[in-house]
Amino acid sequence: xxxxxxxTPQAAAPSSGLQVALAWIYVGVPLLWGVSQTFIKALxxxx
Amino acid sequence: xxxDSFLDRSRTIAGPGFNRWLIPPAxxxxxxxxxxxxxxxxxxxxMGALISGNVDxxxxxxxxxxxxxxxxxxxIVLLGLxxxxxxxxxxxxxxxxxxxxxxxxxxxxxxIGALGVHLHNLWLVYFGYGFxxxxxxxxxxxxxxxxxxxxxxxxxxxxxxxxxMGFGGGAMIGxxxxxxxxxxxxxxxxxxxxxxxxxxxxxxxxxMLFGVFTIRVPAEGWKPEGYVPSTTSNALITTHNVDAxxxxxxxxxxxxxxxxxxxxxxxxGVLETASPLIQETxxxxxxxxGLGVTAAAAAGFVGLLSLFxxxxxxxxxxxxxxxxxxxxxxxxxxxxxxxxxxxxxxAASASLSLFVIVSCVILSxxxxxxxxxxxxxRDLFGTMQVGAIHGRLLTAWSTAGVLGPLIVNFLHExxxxxxxxxxxxxxxxxYTMAGLLVIGFLAxxxxxxxxxxxxxxxTTAPKVAA
Numbered sequence: 001x002x003x004x005x006x007x008t009p010q011a012a013a014p015s016s017g018l019q020v021a022l023a024w025i026y027v028g029v030p031l032l033w034g035v036s037q038t039f040i041k042a043l044x045x046x047x
Numbered sequence: 048x049x050x051d052s053f054l055d056r057s058r059t060i061a062g063p064g065f066n067r068w069l070i071p072p073a074x075x076x077x078x079x080x081x082x083x084x085x086x087x088x089x090x091x092x093x094m095g096a097l098i099s100g101n102v103d104x105x106x107x108x109x110x111x112x113x114x115x116x117x118x119x120x121x122x123i124v125l126l127g128l129x130x131x132x133x134x135x136x137x138x139x140x141x142x143x144x145x146x147x148x149x150x151x152x153x154x155x156x157x158x159i160g161a162l163g164v165h166l167h168n169l170w171l172v173y174f175g176y177g178f179x180x181x182x183x184x185x186x187x188x189x190x191x192x193x194x195x196x197x198x199x200x201x202x203x204x205x206x207x208x209x210x211x212m213g214f215g216g217g218a219m220i221g222x223x224x225x226x227x228x229x230x231x232x233x234x235x236x237x238x239x240x241x242x243x244x245x246x247x248x249x250x251x252x253x254x255m256l257f258g259v260f261t262i263r264v265p266a267e268g269w270k271p272e273g274y275v276p277s278t279t280s281n282a283l284i285t286t287h288n289v290d291a292x293x294x295x296x297x298x299x300x301x302x303x304x305x306x307x308x309x310x311x312x313x314x315x316g317v318l319e320t321a322s323p324l325i326q327e328t329x330x331x332x333x334x335x336x337g338l339g340v341t342a343a344a345a346a347g348f349v350g351l352l353s354l355f356x357x358x359x360x361x362x363x364x365x366x367x368x369x370x371x372x373x374x375x376x377x378x379x380x381x382x383x384x385x386x387x388x389x390x391x392x393x394a395a396s397a398s399l400s401l402f403v404i405v406s407c408v409i410l411s412x413x414x415x416x417x418x419x420x421x422x423x424x425r426d427l428f429g430t431m432q433v434g435a436i437h438g439r440l441l442t443a444w445s446t447a448g449v450l451g452p453l454i455v456n457f458l459h460e461x462x463x464x465x466x467x468x469x470x471x472x473x474x475x476x477x478y479t480m481a482g483l484l485v486i487g488f489l490a491x492x493x494x495x496x497x498x499x500x501x502x503x504x505x506t507t508a509p510k511v512a513a
Contacts, residue, residue: 014064034219
């Protein structure tokens with residue numbers, strides 16, 4: 001995680017670690033749900 | 048207009064302290080949504096029984112599987128075409144406006160499709176999910192790519208791998224979500240399809256809007272802290288830029304077009320045949336009573352392939368940052384040729400575990416081929432219009448998406464008509480796919496650095512940041 005330098009001042013505010021974590025949770029939870037559903041389905045191959 | 052200014056590129060330039068790790072989730076919000084397209088097959092049976100209400104006994108006026116198959120074909124063709132057509136527009140207006148356009152088209156496709164299902168008008172479904180939704184797919188697919196590459200000049204493969212992995216993951220979310228929703232709505236509408244379309248359109252619109260609001264482009268001249276561009280001489284990584292209109296005049300563009308097309312066509316060969324092949328080859332007859340692969344296990348096999356398709360996108364693309372793009376594609380094709388040629392032998396020798404392992408590796412390289420191509424383009428053509436160039440290259444995907452199933456089905460049917468059954472009926476398919484990989488291998492081998500005469504003169508370079 002590295003907040004970075006910018007050569008020009010712009011509109012967006014600095015971002016916090018919490019924002020980054022929430023953003024990843026927002027996309028990560030559905031992705032993990034989908035992967036887990038697929039994994040459960042895949043287990044049928046090994047039964 | 049206020050909305051215009053919010054969407055304007057100038058409003059998306061990141062300020063000091065912006066954390067670049069917010070960009071991959073923004074990209075994933077788009078790709079996880081549009082990746083649903085690869086789960087469209089989950090609607091085929093219910094949509095083919097809207098009148099009869101029984102998937103096992105369709106009515107004469109119910110839509111046929113062939114008619115329904117056209118919906119996905121239209122969407123995938125429009126994906127390639129819209130990515131090619133709107134790529135330069137995206138570079139001009141920036142990723143936020145493009146992501147919004149994608150979100151509106153993709154969700155709008157669901158809404159129009161819902162109306163088509165409700166009215167039982169197939170043309171409206173073609174227009175909605177296929178045409179309008181397909182445009183959303185194309186714009187959405189390319190919208191975060193060049194932005195990611197600019198935020199992660201130190202590891203472009205990792206960055207684009209994460210986003211394009213999302214496209215693979217989208218199907219894993221879309222399929223169980225659709226099944227759950229249709230089950231929920233089945234009492235209130237024929238097979239629950241129309242309300243499921245409406246609900247999914249709304250869910251995906253909201254999900255994608257997160258990407259629209261979060262995306263930022265780096266300020267001009269921005270570099271990651273401590274980042275020093277590699278001084279190691281590598282002719283295949285340019286420090287110059289090539290305009291999208293010029294790029295398509297270079298042999299490198301067309302070589303990569305062939306590379307992508309061959310890799311995708313071959314991968315489709317496995318995806319198309321996976322379920323019937325494993326069931327027909329490892330049946331009770333060949334494995335012994337009760338030991339054959341059941342339909343449920345075959346579905347599990349397809350799920351496993353999807354997982355490796357997803358993982359391969361991140362793994363191989365990240366690996367390409369270390370070993371280089373050209374060697375990575377050499378692995379895809381070199382190893383691929385061997386593995387594809389092995390599949391019929393493994394099937395004939397009833398080596399189920401080896402068959403599964405080989406198929407999984409093949410699918411990981413299929414996914415890797417998609418995820419590594421943006422970084423390969425960036426290496427050869429620079430970052431200036433890499434999104435637009437990538438968009439034009441995606442016509443290779445559309446071509447493969449149509450040609451792949453045609454070739455596979457034609458070869459399989461012709462073998463069956465000769466009386467071949469089980470694994471024998473698939474031999475020609477896999478040997479042909481291995482042959483296609485040879486073409487891809489040679490095309491990749493011929494890739495050299497882009498000639499300096501194609502480079503944009505820096506003094507006249509258009510001011511585009513993402």
